[in-house]
Amino acid sequence: MRLIPRLQAAFPRLLLEKDFSFSRHTAIGCGGSAEAAASPSSYIEAARLLAFLERGRIPYCLLGAGANVLPSDGRFEGVVVRFSRLGQLRIADERILAGAGVTGGRLLAAAQKAGVGGLSPFSGIPMTVGGGTAMNAGVRDLHFSDVVQAVLCAEKGKIGFLRGEACRFREKSSLFSEEKVAVLAVLLRGRRARSEDIARESCYYRSLRARLPKGRSMGCTFVNPAGVSAGALIEACGLKGARAGGAVVSDRHANFILSENGRAADVAALIELIRTIVQKKTGILLREEIRRIP
Numbered sequence: 184m185r186l187i188p189r190l191q192a193a194f195p196r197l198l199l200e201k202d203f204s205f206s207r208h209t210a211i212g213c214g215g216s217a218e219a220a221a222s223p224s225s226y227i228e229a230a231r232l233l234a235f236l237e238r239g240r241i242p243y244c245l246l247g248a249g250a251n252v253l254p255s256d257g258r259f260e261g262v263v264v265r266f267s268r269l270g271q272l273r274i275a276d277e278r279i280l281a282g283a284g285v286t287g288g289r290l291l292a293a294a295q296k297a298g299v300g301g302l303s304p305f306s307g308i309p310m311t312v313g314g315g316t317a318m319n320a321g322v323r324d325l326h327f328s329d330v331v332q333a334v335l336c337a338e339k340g341k342i343g344f345l346r347g348e349a350c351r352f353r354e355k356s357s358l359f360s361e362e363k364v365a366v367l368a369v370l371l372r373g374r375r376a377r378s379e380d381i382a383r384e385s386c387y388y389r390s391l392r393a394r395l396p397k398g399r400s401m402g403c404t405f406v407n408p409a410g411v412s413a414g415a416l417i418e419a420c421g422l423k424g425a426r427a428g429g430a431v432v433s434d435r436h437a438n439f440i441l442s443e444n445g446r447a448a449d450v451a452a453l454i455e456l457i458r459t460i461v462q463k464k465t466g467i468l469l470r471e472e473i474r475r476i477p
């Protein structure tokens with residue numbers, strides 16, 4: 184039985200999409216299609232769906248805003264689980280409970296309106312709360328690990344709370360990006376601030392981002408090795424402007440790869456080229472920050 188009818192039979196109210204296009208739903212604009220995408224509308228439905236996929240050994244992947252992923256060009260004979268309908272947002276004092284599907288822009292606008300500061304460094308990072316938590320997104324001044332108090336998550340059909348310390352946050356990774364544990368909602372702690380001050384701070388952080396390369400990318404491709412900037416290493420190896428087919432190393436920021444033709448294979452070939460040359464010239468093996476979708 185094909186996937187969509189199987190899912191429809193098991194979850195009559197689940198929102199399903201056939202032939203989901205990765206290129207239309209990722210920042211890099213690459214990738215082929217998936218047989219189905221499913222968007223659960225409650226935490227319980229999400230947990231049940233994940234348990235169903237695991238029990239049936241149905242391949243699946245979790246997708247947020249698609250800002251940090253490289254899907255492959257072929258067909259994914261599986262299900263993309265999306266979180267856009269988990270969009271609850273509650274603010275009390277300096278605490279924010281946000282569903283995994285809340286976008287960074289919505290989170291920051293609501294926090295500003297409610298006078299909750301301390302999150303402005305996230306301004307302008309393309310993300311959902313689920314993806315931001317999974318990737319421990321952030322900038323030098325602030326990462327998710329600094330503000331996450333607890334995560335409501337689902338693993339093997341069970342829903343539970345994990346305290347921030349248990350989330351195994353590291354540089355651009357966490358328990359959620361390393362293992363198949365889905366973030367359903369996150370409790371964040373900011374601090375009381377005046378809306379005008381938050382607006383000014385957000386504006387400052389957004390202005391810093393004006394220097395980032397324009398075009399389709401995944402943001403930074405590699406994690407910074409201890410004490411060095413990956414971009415500086417790549418630049419020092421003379422790789423700004425290097426290309427593989429329609430994928431090119433940005434000449435503004437060498438850790439950004441831009442895709443001009445939407446071919447994931449070109450991006451993957453360029454990643455390999457960069458890694459090989461940087462290792463040969465510096466002895467440092469770069470670790471990918473981006474996540475691949477099979």
Ligand SMILES: Cc1cc2nc3c(=O)[nH]c(=O)nc-3n(C[C@H](O)[C@H](O)[C@H](O)COP(=O)(O)OP(=O)(O)OC[C@H]3O[C@@H](n4cnc5c(N)ncnc54)[C@H](O)[C@@H]3O)c2cc1C
Nearest residue numbers: 247248249250251310311313314315317320321366402474
């Ligand atoms: C132009 C540009 C600028 C960027 N700048 C920054 C920056 O300054 N700082 C920074 O940290 N990042 C940056 N990024 C990368 C990206 O914005 C972050 O990694 C962000 O956290 C990705 O969130 P997402 O919702 O798009 O996740 P996706 O890209 O959709 O997914 C990323 C990973 O998280 C997993 N995931 C998604 N949702 C869930 C969930 N609910 N539960 C469990 N796992 C989940 C996915 O399976 C995948 O492994 C940039 C990207 C772009 C394109």
